[in-house]
Amino acid sequence: MNGLRDLYTQQFKTTFASMLQYRASLAIWMIGHVLEPLVYLIVWSTVSVSSGGSVGTYTTRDFAAYFLVMMLVNHVTYTWIMYEYEYRVREGGLSFALLRPAHPIHADIADNVSSKLITLPFMLLIAFVLALIFRPTIAFAPWAVAAFLPAVLLAFLLRFLIEWTLALTAFWTTRVGAVNQTYFVAMLFLSGQMAPLSLFPLPVRIAAAVLPFQWMVSFPVQLFLGQLTPIQAMEGIAAQILWVGIAFVLLRIVWRAGVRVYSAVGA
Amino acid sequence: MSYLRLAWAFFRIGVMGEAAYRINFFIQLFQSLLELATSLAGLAVIFSYTNALGGWSPDEVLALVGVYFLIGGLIGLVIRPGMEQLIEDVREGTLDFTLTKPEDAQLLVSLRQVDIWQLIDILMGFGVLAAALIRLGTHVGTGQAAAFVTLLLSGGIIIYSFWLILATLSFWFVRVENILEIFQSMYEAGRWPISLYPGWLRFALTFIIPVAFAVTVPTEALTGRLSGTTVLGGVALSAVLLVVSRFIWLRGLRQYSGASA
Numbered sequence: 001m002n003g004l005r006d007l008y009t010q011q012f013k014t015t016f017a018s019m020l021q022y023r024a025s026l027a028i029w030m031i032g033h034v035l036e037p038l039v040y041l042i043v044w045s046t047v048s049v050s051s052g053g054s055v056g057t058y059t060t061r062d063f064a065a066y067f068l069v070m071m072l073v074n075h076v077t078y079t080w081i082m083y084e085y086e087y088r089v090r091e092g093g094l095s096f097a098l099l100r101p102a103h104p105i106h107a108d109i110a111d112n113v114s115s116k117l118i119t120l121p122f123m124l125l126i127a128f129v130l131a132l133i134f135r136p137t138i139a140f141a142p143w144a145v146a147a148f149l150p151a152v153l154l155a156f157l158l159r160f161l162i163e164w165t166l167a168l169t170a171f172w173t174t175r176v177g178a179v180n181q182t183y184f185v186a187m188l189f190l191s192g193q194m195a196p197l198s199l200f201p202l203p204v205r206i207a208a209a210v211l212p213f214q215w216m217v218s219f220p221v222q223l224f225l226g227q228l229t230p231i232q233a234m235e236g237i238a239a240q241i242l243w244v245g246i247a248f249v250l251l252r253i254v255w256r257a258g259v260r261v262y263s264a265v266g267a
Numbered sequence: 268m269s270y271l272r273l274a275w276a277f278f279r280i281g282v283m284g285e286a287a288y289r290i291n292f293f294i295q296l297f298q299s300l301l302e303l304a305t306s307l308a309g310l311a312v313i314f315s316y317t318n319a320l321g322g323w324s325p326d327e328v329l330a331l332v333g334v335y336f337l338i339g340g341l342i343g344l345v346i347r348p349g350m351e352q353l354i355e356d357v358r359e360g361t362l363d364f365t366l367t368k369p370e371d372a373q374l375l376v377s378l379r380q381v382d383i384w385q386l387i388d389i390l391m392g393f394g395v396l397a398a399a400l401i402r403l404g405t406h407v408g409t410g411q412a413a414a415f416v417t418l419l420l421s422g423g424i425i426i427y428s429f430w431l432i433l434a435t436l437s438f439w440f441v442r443v444e445n446i447l448e449i450f451q452s453m454y455e456a457g458r459w460p461i462s463l464y465p466g467w468l469r470f471a472l473t474f475i476i477p478v479a480f481a482v483t484v485p486t487e488a489l490t491g492r493l494s495g496t497t498v499l500g501g502v503a504l505s506a507v508l509l510v511v512s513r514f515i516w517l518r519g520l521r522q523y524s525g526a527s528a
Contacts, residue, residue: 024445032452038468039456046463047317055316133465178294178301185305194309199316 007102011110019114026119033075034126040194041067041134056199062225065136066196068127069221073152074193075123077159077216079112082183085167086176089262098259105164105251112160141226147233151220154240159216161247171258186211192218212243273370274378281381295384303391306332306458321463323490326402328460331486333396335458338422338481340388342454346427347447348380350434354444357437362523373516377431400489407489414488414498421505422481428508429477431516438519450476457482480504 019026041063048060058066088094097104169179188194189204190213197208197218208214219236222228228236285291310332314325323331353376356362365375400407407415433450437443453471457478461469473479480501487493 024442028445028448028452031449035452035456039459042463042465042468043313043320043459046321047313050319050321051317175291175294178297181298181301185301188305189308195312200312201315 004106007106008110011107012114015107015111015114016117019111019118022115023118026115029078029080030075030119030122030126033078033123034071034130036193037067037071037074038130044195045134056196058196058199059137061135061137064131064134065138065225066221068130068134068136069138069224070192070217071130072123072127073155073217073220073224075119076116076152077156079108079160079163081108081112081160081164082167082176082180086170086174089170090174094262098262108164109160138224139226143230144223144226144228144233147237148220148224151223151233151237151240154237154244155216155220158212158240158244158247161244161251162212162216165247165251165254168254168258171261187213187217190214191216192221196222212247215240215243269370270374273374277378278381278383281383285383292384292387295387299387299391303336303395306335321460323460323462324403326399327486327490329402330396330399330489331460331482332458333392333394333399334419334486335392335482336388336395337392337419338426338457339454340385340390340392341423342426342430343382343385343388345378345381346430348382349377350430350447351444352376352380353434354437354447357523358442366520366523372520373431373513377427396489403490405491411488411491414493415485418480418485418488418493418498418501421501422485424505425477425501425508426481428505428512431512432508435512435515435519438522454478477504477508 044055044058044063044067045060048055048058048063053059055063088097094104097107100107163183166179166183167176170176173179189200190197190208190211192214197205197214200208208218215236219240223233223236310325310328313320314328318325320328353362356365356376362376365379366372368375430447430450433443433446436446453476456464456468456472461472461479461483464472469479484493484497484501488498
């Protein structure tokens with residue numbers, strides 16, 4: 001455990017410095033992360049206003065609250081690893097990572113967390129400005145806000161493990177675009193990125209219930225907005241832990257099989 | 268006429284280059300169909316709660332999606348590949364090879380890279396547009412059709428000029444790929460009628476990043492909610508941008524110092 005801590009301390013020192021060099025890329029990711037929820041916020045607000053001020057249980061200002069919190073949760077939990085792995089495998093950059101004595105996932109986690117330490121203040125500022133424009137209503141429940149922190153950390157971990165595992169597809173094929181896109185579509189509909197899950201027809205809601213996507217975005221959002229009972233919150237955190245366990249096992253299996261088929265250029 | 272011959276030659280080279288990788292066709296087909304299905308499913312969810320979005324009926328928004336795919340396909344077919352290549356050539360200094368050819372260099376860099384599978388998106392765009400028009404059941408008059416085609420063409424020119432200006436910036440600032448990424452995420456907002464957005468965003472999507480003129484405005488011509496002045500405005504803007512982008516391109520070329528010089 002001590003070794004891991006030292007590892008992360010060192011990683012953070014180097015990755016934080018290197019992330020500062022990628023300011024432009026970080027800013028561009030942020031534009032995407034603001035714009036997409038903003039567009040859906042505007043679309044659903046329009047629908048809400050035109051149908052008398054609410055859709056389902058969501059009023060216009062509830063939508064504002066939902067999408068602004070979703071924007072932040074989505075930003076905190078996102079990874080870019082699925083874009084990067086293909087490049088890593090194709091160009092052989094992974095070979096260097098394999099030579100190091102620690103599992104390469106640790107460096108990626110440190111990278112990811114560093115980038116967010118840099119971007120999060122800006123995202124909070126943007127969310128604040130948008131809140132002034134769209135005036136969301138949030139019924140804060142202190143216990144729910146407290147439970148939000150572990151929920152969002154578990155959501156980050158789950159999304160990281162799943163996307164890291166999916167990124168390993170690059171070991172078997174260089175055309176990962178189709179796999180990535182399928183995953184993003186599933187995220188769009190089943191994680192709550194496009195709309196609160198309760199607004200979808202029953203089949204979609206059933207799919208969302210049995211698949212892991214909602215635990216990566218929707219659950220922490222709903223928790224923060226005070227839409228869940230304490231029992232539901234505990235069940236949700238248990239489900240997140242369960243899925244993290246499943247994802248972890250899956251990652252180990254796929255990683256072992258993948259490294260075996262890996263043959264870098266020039267190796 | 269020689270321009271068309273040149274475009275055709277580059278297109279044929281693109282086909283020949285890709286014909287060896289036929290599986291790419293199926294992958295692109297899968298991705299395009301998935302994107303279309305995503306769009307349609309999203310619309311279905313939203314229109315299950317309302318029957319008009321900012322004054323646009325479901326079939327009118329469908330027509331918008333058609334135009335969105337059409338212009339998106341055009342960008343992917345020839346504009347983006349060419350401009351990305353241009354940026355790389357400026358950085359590596361390999362633009363020399365293009366400049367020595369006996370044809371206008373702007374024309375060459377604009378046409379030489381063709382990603383032929385993007386034709387799928389263009390065809391799909393036409394398909395969706397046709398389906399929307401049939402469902403709308405409105406008779407599209409000659410005037411409307413002419414306005415639509417005119418605005419679609421000027422929309423294409425506006426987008427092309429805009430990309431050319433961005434890519435040409437690489438003559439001064441070497442690393443500009445990131446700016447192109449911003450365009451891609453802003454273009455996503457064009458899936459929806461621009462009229463939905465609050466004033467500041469509408470302004471940005473019209474005048475800073477001209478998504479509105481490429482997608483919303485042509486569709487408006489087709490659904491008959493456009494005045495003659497907007498048509499003239501679109502054409503004028505495309506002419507101005509074309510001239511400005513040409514000017515910036517020529518200035519940029521003077522800046523270019525080549526690989527070893």
